[in-house]
Amino acid sequence: MPKVTYIEFNGQEHTVEVEKGLSIMEGAVQNNVPGIDADCGGSCACATCHVYVDEDWKDKLPEQSDAEKDMLDFAFETKANSRLSCQIFLEDETLNGIVVRLPEKQG
Amino acid sequence: MIKTDALIIGAGPVGLFAVFELGILGLNAHVVDNLDKAGGQCIELYPDKPIYDIPAVPECTGESLTKNLLKQIEPFKTSFHFNQRVNSVIKNKDHWIVETSDNIKFETPNVIIAGGVGSFEPRKPPIQGIEKFESKNLFYSVKNKNNFANQNVCIFGGGDSALDWAVELSKIAKKIYLVHRRDDFRAAQHTVDQMKEIAKTGKIEILTNFQPKNFLGTDVIEKVVIENNDKTIKEINVDSVLAFFGLKMELGPILNWGLNLDKKTIVVNTENFETNEKGIFAIGDICTYPGKLKLILCGFHEAALAAQECFRRARPDEKYVFRFTTSSSDIHKRLGVK
Numbered sequence A: 001m002p003k004v005t006y007i008e009f010n011g012q013e014h015t016v017e018v019e020k021g022l023s024i025m026e027g028a029v030q031n032n033v034p035g036i037d038a039d040c041g042g043s044c045a046c047a048t049c050h051v052y053v054d055e056d057w058k059d060k061l062p063e064q065s066d067a068e069k070d071m072l073d074f075a076f077e078t079k080a081n082s083r084l085s086c087q088i089f090l091e092d093e094t095l096n097g098i099v100v101r102l103p104e105k106q107g
Numbered sequence B: 001m002i003k004t005d006a007l008i009i010g011a012g013p014v015g016l017f018a019v020f021e022l023g024i025l026g027l028n029a030h031v032v033d034n035l036d037k038a039g040g041q042c043i044e045l046y047p048d049k050p051i052y053d054i055p056a057v058p059e060c061t062g063e064s065l066t067k068n069l070l071k072q073i074e075p076f077k078t079s080f081h082f083n084q085r086v087n088s089v090i091k092n093k094d095h096w097i098v099e100t101s102d103n104i105k106f107e108t109p110n111v112i113i114a115g116g117v118g119s120f121e122p123r124k125p126p127i128q129g130i131e132k133f134e135s136k137n138l139f140y141s142v143k144n145k146n147n148f149a150n151q152n153v154c155i156f157g158g159g160d161s162a163l164d165w166a167v168e169l170s171k172i173a174k175k176i177y178l179v180h181r182r183d184d185f186r187a188a189q190h191t192v193d194q195m196k197e198i199a200k201t202g203k204i205e206i207l208t209n210f211q212p213k214n215f216l217g218t219d220v221i222e223k224v225v226i227e228n229n230d231k232t233i234k235e236i237n238v239d240s241v242l243a244f245f246g247l248k249m250e251l252g253p254i255l256n257w258g259l260n261l262d263k264k265t266i267v268v269n270t271e272n273f274e275t276n277e278k279g280i281f282a283i284g285d286i287c288t289y290p291g292k293l294k295l296i297l298c299g300f301h302e303a304a305l306a307a308q309e310c311f312r313r314a315r316p317d318e319k320y321v322f323r324f325t326t327s328s329s330d331i332h333k334r335l336g337v338k
Ligand SMILES: Cc1cc2nc3c(=O)[nH]c(=O)nc-3n(C[C@H](O)[C@H](O)[C@H](O)COP(=O)(O)OP(=O)(O)OC[C@H]3O[C@@H](n4cnc5c(N)ncnc54)[C@H](O)[C@@H]3O)c2cc1C
Pocket: A040, A043, A044, A045, B009, B010, B011, B012, B013, B014, B015, B032, B033, B034, B035, B039, B040, B041, B042, B045, B046, B049, B050, B051, B052, B053, B084, B085, B086, B087, B114, B115, B116, B117, B118, B119, B120, B252, B253, B254, B283, B284, B285, B286, B294, B295, B296, B297, B299
C-alpha cells in the first residue's frame, strides 16, 4: 500500500499507509490525521482539503483540472505547490512516499 | 415569540422534505437558514451538477431537486426565515426557545436540526484582526451599492460576485481595484470581457497574481497591502474593501447546545432520530449513527421517522395513526387535493 506523510502546520508528522484507489484526502480522514476538513466529502466543492505538495513530488502529480484550479481560489493561503488532496488519487505506487504539508487552517 | 409545532434549522433538501413529512401529519413548521435561499449544498455548491441517485428520479440537478422539493411543500405555506443563523436553543419546561441572529424567537416542542455540514458563512481574507473592520468598510456582500459612490473600492476574488460588482460599481465608484490570485477568472466570460473593456478606461485596475497581505488602518481600512507571486508588495489606498472568497460551512453555535457529538456530527438514535435531548432531532448530513451515509435519500428517510415523534410531542392528546398519502382524506385535505 502506498505510504503518505502528512506534516501538520505545527510540524507534527504522520506517515500512514493508504489503500490503493483512495485519495490523499481520504487517507487523512480514515487515519484521523488532523488538519484536513473535507467538508464536501471529496467532490471538489469546498477547498477544505488543501495541502502543499513537497517540491520533489510536484511533477509526478496528475494535472490539475479546471475545477480544482477554480476551487483553489477559495483555499486559505495558496502557494504555487497548493493542491486539493481529494483530487489526488493513489492509483498505483507512483506516489508511494509522497509528502504533503498542511496549511495553518482550512479556510 | 412565534409558536410553532416544529422549528427546522436548515433549508437544505432534508430540511425541506421534513416540512413535507410534518405537513402531511398536520404539523406546521418554520424554517431558518443562514443562506438567502433554500437548497443547502445542492443550491450553493452544485446547482448545475447532475444527481442520479434520488429514487424514481433518474436524473436531476441540485437546482431542479430544490425546486421540486419547494413545489412539493407549497400546500403548507411554510414560513422561511433566511439570512439568519440559529444561535441558541434553550429549554423551557418541555418546550424549546429558539433564537436567531436577527432576534426572532420561536417556542416549540420540536427542534429539527437539518444543518448539513454547518451554516454557510462568508470565507474571510487570511488576515488577522480584521473583525474590527467588518461592517465598517470591509464587506462580504453588497447591501446598498450607493454606499460605494465616489469611492476607491478594492474587490478581492475572481468569480461572478467579484466581477459582477466590479463592473456594476465601476459606474458610480471613483476607481475599482480588482485583486485576484491568478490570471484566470471563474466568472462568466462575457463579464470578464466587459471588465477588461472597462479596465482600458482606467476605471478598473486589474491586479492578478496578487493575494491580500495586510489591511492597515486604525478604525477603518485605509490601505490594502497585497503581495505578488514573486513576493513584490503593493499598497493601495482605499475607502472600502469587498472580499468575495465564497462561502464555507461552519458548525458554529450548534456545538454549544449540549448535544452529544461525534467529530462534527450529532449522535442520534435510529428509531426517531432524536438526540440526547428530548424534542431535539438531527437529520441529514449533520447526524450520525452506525451505518450513516451522507446521502439525500437517507436524509429523507430520517425526516419521515423524526416527524412521527414530533407529532406525538406536539399533539400529546391525539392518537397517531399511520396513513398512506394515496388513500387518506385527511392528507388530501392538507395537500389541497380535491
Ligand atoms: C458536489 C456535491 C455533489 C453531491 N452529490 C450527491 C448525490 O449525487 N447524491 C446524494 O444523495 N448526495 C450528494 N451530495 C450530498 C448532498 O448534497 C448532501 O447529503 C445534502 O445536501 C444534505 O442535505 P442537508 O439538508 O442535510 O444539509 P445541507 O444541504 O448541507 O443544508 C444545510 C443547511 O443548513 C443551514 N444551517 C446550518 N446550521 C445553521 C444554523 N445554525 N442556522 C441557520 N442555518 C443553518 C446551512 O446554511 C445549509 O443551507 C453531494 C454533495 C456535493 C457537495
